Amino acid sequence: MIASRTPWIAVAGCTLLTLPTPGLAIDSTSLEFGAGDHTKMVRAGLQWKWQRQWWKSNGTHLGGYWDASLAQWRGNRFQDVKGNTQNITSLGITPVFRFQRDSMKGFYAEAGIGIHYLSERYDNGNRQLSTRFQFGDLLGIGYVFQNNLDVGIRLQHFSNGGYRQPNDGVNFAFVRVSYGF
Incomplete structure (x- = not known):
């Protein structure tokens, strides 16, 4: 049993070591609304920008931020029965890489992979x-x-990475609004 949890312990430990230190100011806050796979989600987040920038060229760079989030999922096909609901709370932390202008204004593209803890196991819509x-x-x-x-806008996929079956994955499309301080 301990050996099967070793990868999770390692991922959690590495993530905790790289979290922002207490006392650093929050750089922004966000609110997201999403849906997918017979499930709706609302999520609130706090972000801390990284000071590091890579691949600076022509007024652009690759930067990023930590995104800590709290979300509520509401599935409408619990155990694949139409009308049965399942409510799940999710707590997550994600390092997000963002390609953006040096002014931090205008268009951007971003990607990230984080870890999330769900209040219960997801079983919705087959x-x-x-x-x-x-x-x-x-x-x-x-x-x-x-x-x-x-x-x-964001696309997000949740999965345990094949660690244990079943692992059907859950996909969401989001609209995200954030305000920087």
């Missing part, structure tokens, strides 16, 4: 996740306005 710990892969595009309002 899709099941056998574990509460899930990886969340995301791709997004958006635009940051002059007043630091950030509006974007």
Whole structure:
């Protein structure tokens, strides 16, 4: 049993070591609305920008931020029965890489892979996740306005990476609104 949990312990430990240190100011906050696979989700998040920038060229760079999130999922086909609902709370932390202008305004593209803990195992619409710990892969595009309002869309896939079966995965499409301080 301990050996089967070793990968999760290693991932959690590495993530905790790279979290922002207490006392650092929050850089932005976000609210997201999404749907997919007979499930709706609302998610709130806090973000901390990285100070590091890579591949600086022509007024652009690759940067990023930590995204800590709390979400509520509501499935409408619990155990594949139409009308049965399943409510799940998700807590997650994701390092997000963002390709953007040096001014931090205008269009951007982003991607990340984080870890999420679900309050219960997902069983909705003929899709099941056998574990509460899930990886969340995301791709997004958006635009940051002059007043630091950030509006974007994201695609996100949740899966345990094949760690345990069943692992059908869950996909969402999101609209994301964020405000930078």
